[in-house]
Amino acid sequence: MSQKETYENPDLKKERQNCPFNKEEITNLLDGGKEKTAERKQLENYILSDEQLKDAVPMEYLSHADKYAEELRKACLLMHKLENSPAGQVPTLRALMGAGLGSAVLKEGNPLALHYVMFIPALMGQGTIDQQAKWLAKAYNLNIIGTYAQTELGHGTFLRGLETTATYDPNTQEFVLESPSLTAYKWWPGSLGKTANYAVVMAQLYTKGKCEGTHPFMVQLRDEETHEPLPGIVIGEIGPKLGMNTNDNGYLGFEKFRIPRDQLLMKHSQVLEDGTYVKPTNSKLSYATMVFVRVVVCQDVTTNLRKAVTIATRYSCVRRQSELKPGDREPQVMDYQAQQNKLLPPLAATFAFQLASDHLWNLYNTANNNIEQGDLELLPDLHGLSCALKALCSSEGANFVEVCRQSCGGHGYMACSNFPRIYGQVTAAETYEGENTVLWLQVARYLVKTRKEQTGGLSVKYLIGEEKGPKTVDTTLEGIVHLYRRTAVGLVDVAIAELEKSGRKGEAPHDAWNHAAVYLIKAAQAHARLFVVESFVNSLKVGNLSAPVRTVLSQLCELFIIYWLLERSGELFFVRQFIKKRLVTVEFQVRTLLYVKLLAAIRPQAVNLVDSFDLRDEILASPLGCWDGNVYQRLFDEAAKSPLNQSSVHESFHKYLKPLLKSNL
Numbered sequence: 001m002s003q004k005e006t007y008e009n010p011d012l013k014k015e016r017q018n019c020p021f022n023k024e025e026i027t028n029l030l031d032g033g034k035e036k037t038a039e040r041k042q043l044e045n046y047i048l049s050d051e052q053l054k055d056a057v058p059m060e061y062l063s064h065a066d067k068y069a070e071e072l073r074k075a076c077l078l079m080h081k082l083e084n085s086p087a088g089q090v091p092t093l094r095a096l097m098g099a100g101l102g103s104a105v106l107k108e109g110n111p112l113a114l115h116y117v118m119f120i121p122a123l124m125g126q127g128t129i130d131q132q133a134k135w136l137a138k139a140y141n142l143n144i145i146g147t148y149a150q151t152e153l154g155h156g157t158f159l160r161g162l163e164t165t166a167t168y169d170p171n172t173q174e175f176v177l178e179s180p181s182l183t184a185y186k187w188w189p190g191s192l193g194k195t196a197n198y199a200v201v202m203a204q205l206y207t208k209g210k211c212e213g214t215h216p217f218m219v220q221l222r223d224e225e226t227h228e229p230l231p232g233i234v235i236g237e238i239g240p241k242l243g244m245n246t247n248d249n250g251y252l253g254f255e256k257f258r259i260p261r262d263q264l265l266m267k268h269s270q271v272l273e274d275g276t277y278v279k280p281t282n283s284k285l286s287y288a289t290m291v292f293v294r295v296v297v298c299q300d301v302t303t304n305l306r307k308a309v310t311i312a313t314r315y316s317c318v319r320r321q322s323e324l325k326p327g328d329r330e331p332q333v334m335d336y337q338a339q340q341n342k343l344l345p346p347l348a349a350t351f352a353f354q355l356a357s358d359h360l361w362n363l364y365n366t367a368n369n370n371i372e373q374g375d376l377e378l379l380p381d382l383h384g385l386s387c388a389l390k391a392l393c394s395s396e397g398a399n400f401v402e403v404c405r406q407s408c409g410g411h412g413y414m415a416c417s418n419f420p421r422i423y424g425q426v427t428a429a430e431t432y433e434g435e436n437t438v439l440w441l442q443v444a445r446y447l448v449k450t451r452k453e454q455t456g457g458l459s460v461k462y463l464i465g466e467e468k469g470p471k472t473v474d475t476t477l478e479g480i481v482h483l484y485r486r487t488a489v490g491l492v493d494v495a496i497a498e499l500e501k502s503g504r505k506g507e508a509p510h511d512a513w514n515h516a517a518v519y520l521i522k523a524a525q526a527h528a529r530l531f532v533v534e535s536f537v538n539s540l541k542v543g544n545l546s547a548p549v550r551t552v553l554s555q556l557c558e559l560f561i562i563y564w565l566l567e568r569s570g571e572l573f574f575v576r577q578f579i580k581k582r583l584v585t586v587e588f589q590v591r592t593l594l595y596v597k598l599l600a601a602i603r604p605q606a607v608n609l610v611d612s613f614d615l616r617d618e619i620l621a622s623p624l625g626c627w628d629g630n631v632y633q634r635l636f637d638e639a640a641k642s643p644l645n646q647s648s649v650h651e652s653f654h655k656y657l658k659p660l661l662k663s664n665l
């Protein structure tokens with residue numbers, strides 16, 4: 001029997017009555033089409049009906065080592081199932097790696113994730129045709145399992161500071177890998193601790209006595225039969241973390257470990273047999289794997305946010321608490337405007353982030369195809385936009401997930417609510433693949449350069465030439481977007497003015513840059529927000545949407561862009577012309593009124609909107625967010641699984657508490 005034919009909480013049932021739009025239309029929109037929805041559902045049935053992929057006990061009750069073993073068991077079973085997947089191998093793999101279907105089975109992190117998310121992409125992006133022919137089939141067939149080993153104990157951000165060396169020995173035509181200090185040890189790579197037997201290792205390349213910078217090397221770490229680390233390789237796991245505990249992040253040291261010359265991944269730069277170094281066309285091409293992951297992380301964070309919003313919204317319609325009208329029945333907490341103010345902006349954000357991530361994905365594909373043909377023109381824009389959206393989606397996403405947790409009160413603090421895991425994953429994305437502050441500064445560098453040199457890619461065109469658009473702010477969506485644009489331009493100008501001021505005081509450019517960091521970061525963030533709101537507004541102009549769906553998405557769009565405007569209003573005060581024209585105060589009074597009206601307009605559709613995400617209960621993995629709303633019974637069922645409830649008196653009572661109670665007599 002399907003979950004929809006059993007119990008349904010009466011409040012949720014009411015919420016679902018008279019939905020003015022077709023939920024399936026939104027589902028199809030988010031999936032990328034009707035066929036994709038059908039494919040996803042078929043895949044979910046195929047994977048989630050397998051009893052062997054279900055947890056015997058919740059992961060929280062297992063030891064660190066048992067958690068890893070259990071997730072690895074399921075990850076391997078999934079790989080077996082992949083061969084017969086009805087949806088085909090590539091879509092299945094994509095679904096299994098991310099926060100959607102994959103997380104329903106592998107709740108604490110997939111020990112094979114890095115193999116697919118970074119190792120294979122690194123081979124494809126950095127290896128020559130011959131190297132791909134040698135390694136790719138092995139990697140796809142899981143004859144070898146790899147990871148991406150870049151970060152070291154001493155350096156993660158500053159890649160030019162990496163200490164691991166790969167020194168070319170022309171006599172043997174080998175590279176000698178060496179970790180010259182403790183801080184040179186690789187530290188953090190996922191799957192490195194226990195799972196992987198190969199890695200793409202980033203190391204400083206030395207040849208003919210000269211350092212040529214960091215380069216990627218294909219390195220075997222463990223014996224393919226025994227899985228023992230090879231002589232000269234030191235490996236371990238780094239221990240428990242805030243989240244993602246079965247990704248077995250590891251450490252790795254090299255003691256004069258030799259690899260053949262042709263294991264330098266040579267698509268972009270080469271070392272010839274005699275040690276001659278051949279430069280790449282652009283030194284940053286060796287960073288390409290990170291760019292790819294930044295792009296997919298935006299999508300992944302959005303999926304996680306959808307889960308958090310679904311759990312919190314359904315729970316808030318089941319939960320009744322306090323008094324709204326004296327003497328009346330306790331209301332659904334969703335009826336408090338304060339609760340709507342917490343939950344409707346993240347609900348809107350899920351659409352905003354998805355649409356922006358879709359644009360970024362398209363840019364990635366175009367840029368990548370061009371790079372394959374030797375045309376690097378789109379690279380700076382791709383780097384700028386992928387840094388901007390990765391930083392924005394992960395930082396805003398983590399804040400929104402925390403708000404969703406808070407909106408569920410005490411029950412949101414239960415491990416079984418699934419908020420701790422979701423938060424652990426989203427907050428990790430603030431740090432990995434480039435710490436967000438560092439990425440904001442990369443974006444700012446691109447913005448300042450564009451504004452000063454008056455040339456740049458499509459995403460920064462608004463910084464080139466005179467400001468276009470109305471000089472006053474009107475109350476249409478276009479008018480608000482224009483306000484965002486003027487803020488973004490204004491903040492870049494403020495940052496440039498700050499840099500020039502320091503320059504006039506005689507500061508060196510690097511000092512001036514450091515002293516303008518606050519302004520630079522604000523400018524980068526305003527740029528990223530502009531991109532997201534423009535994507536949202538423009539996406540609604542095109543496409544084949546029915547009138548009811550267009551109405552509700554337009555309301556969400558408007559709510560979201562006003563929400564951000566009000567949240568970040570302080571930034572407008574940096575832009576002098578806004579204050580002069582008194583735009584700020586008048587505009588905000590009007591906007592606040594509209595924002596509150598939109599909360600009330602969207603409130604009745606909140607459950608229908610999260611229903612249209614079509615996230616199965618197994619994916620939500622939370623008694624608070626289940627489709628049927630049977631929250632309290634499910635919480636009790638979860639508590640019954642606690643090992644502390646398997647006996648009425650725990651043995652530790654007799655060991656410790658009883659003697660203590662006696663001694664007090």
Ligand SMILES: CCCCCCCCCCCCCC(=O)SCCNC(=O)CCNC(=O)[C@H](O)C(C)(C)COP(=O)(O)OP(=O)(O)OC[C@H]1O[C@@H](n2cnc3c(N)ncnc32)[C@H](O)[C@@H]1OP(=O)(O)O
Binds near residue numbers: 114297434
């Ligand atoms: C499918 C589902 C998926 C789910 C995912 C979940 C799985 C989770 C898996 C978790 C996995 C987690 C895995 C992990 O975490 S893997 C480790 C990730 N590590 C990082 O991301 C390190 C971050 N650091 C850097 O990227 C660099 O060091 C930065 C960028 C900070 C500076 O670098 P550097 O000091 O060398 O540079 P520079 O300052 O001399 O020069 C700057 C110039 O270079 C240009 N530039 C810089 N970078 C790029 C670039 N990339 N493409 C194109 N251009 C680039 C830039 O525009 C500027 O140009 P110009 O202004 O001079 O013209």
Ligand SMILES: Cc1cc2nc3c(=O)[nH]c(=O)nc-3n(C[C@H](O)[C@H](O)[C@H](O)COP(=O)(O)OP(=O)(O)OC[C@H]3O[C@@H](n4cnc5c(N)ncnc54)[C@H](O)[C@@H]3O)c2cc1C
Binds near residue numbers: 150155428431437438
């Ligand atoms: C869950 C997880 C998984 C990971 N997986 C992998 C993996 O598979 N492979 C891999 O190689 N690595 C991996 N990493 C490492 C990750 O990429 C790095 O931790 C990340 O790039 C940040 O580098 P860091 O730790 O050196 O931070 P630091 O750079 O030391 O950051 C510390 C502080 O210094 C600030 N800071 C640093 N530089 C600057 C600057 N120039 N200007 C202003 N502020 C600055 C930062 O903003 C931050 O506040 C993973 C990390 C995590 C958390």
